[in-house]
Amino acid sequence: MNDLEKYFRQNDKRLIHKWVHYFDVYDRHFARFRDKEITILEIGVSQGGSLQMWKDYFGPKAKIYGIDVNPQCRELEEENIRIFIGSQSDRAFLREVKRSIPMVDILIDDGGHSMRQQIVSYEELFDHVKENGVYLCEDLHTSYWIEYGGGRKRMGTFIEYSKGFIDQLNAHHSEQLGFKADTFTQSVDSIHYYDSILVLEKKKRPKPHHEKTGDLSFEKITTQRLSFGRRAMRRAAQMVFRPINIILRFLRLPSIYWR
Secondary structure (H helix, E strand, O other), X not given: OOHHHHHXXXXXXXXXXXXXXXXXXXXXXXXXXXOOOOEEEEEOOOOOHHHHHHHHHHOOOOEEEEEEOOHHHHHHOEOOEEEEEOOOOOHHHHHHHHHHOOOEEEEEEOOOXXXXXXXXXXXXXXXXXXXXXXXXXXXXXXXHOHHHOOOOOOOOOHHHHHHHHHHHHOHHHOOOOOOOOOHHHHHEEEEEEEOOEEEEEEOOOOOOOOOOOOOOOOOOOOHHHOOHHHHHHHHHHHHHHHHHHHXXXXXXXXXXXXX
């Protein structure tokens, strides 16, 4: 049992409501920030218990900010904890928050969990996470709950929206003119999906390259070693199937393989 779960089990302060498996995810991605001068932003204050938990876990050097739509949450401010009142789906409000606080090391979206709230918060706040920081969005199970606008493979859910992150992480390898590397590709080191949680680990990332070391164990079979007939057949197949596959790729249909 890690320190976060120990705190939760022994908690006699403000209310904390968490899925129990979250504590291992938090500790796995947050442990490297403990006892350092960091800035944390949590969307969704509720009763204020999780803000106190972060304060205990990260230590006195951490500056913690919260966002909640409930004006009463302002009463939960204390040393090293400041709370902003507003909606996480209000882009103007989120931009004002960014102007009011330093870049953050850790951002936790535990807010209203609707599709618009999660998407708008990501779009407005992801660039305010530091180069080596962490963006964590939790309670993604609402992407499957109808009352939150969810449903499996339903357009507009945060789960479906976030699947595009996988493509963008690999965009350096794209051959398509309409799909190229962007700031996400260059700033995200890894994507982690857990039950109901998405974690984006940021890190400045150059275009990947590959190298070779060591000696060949056996000679590679090349087209030069193929018979004239086999080489001709391969070239003909490439000439025929490549343009067809370009069209199929554009239509997002399965390829015809010649290899």
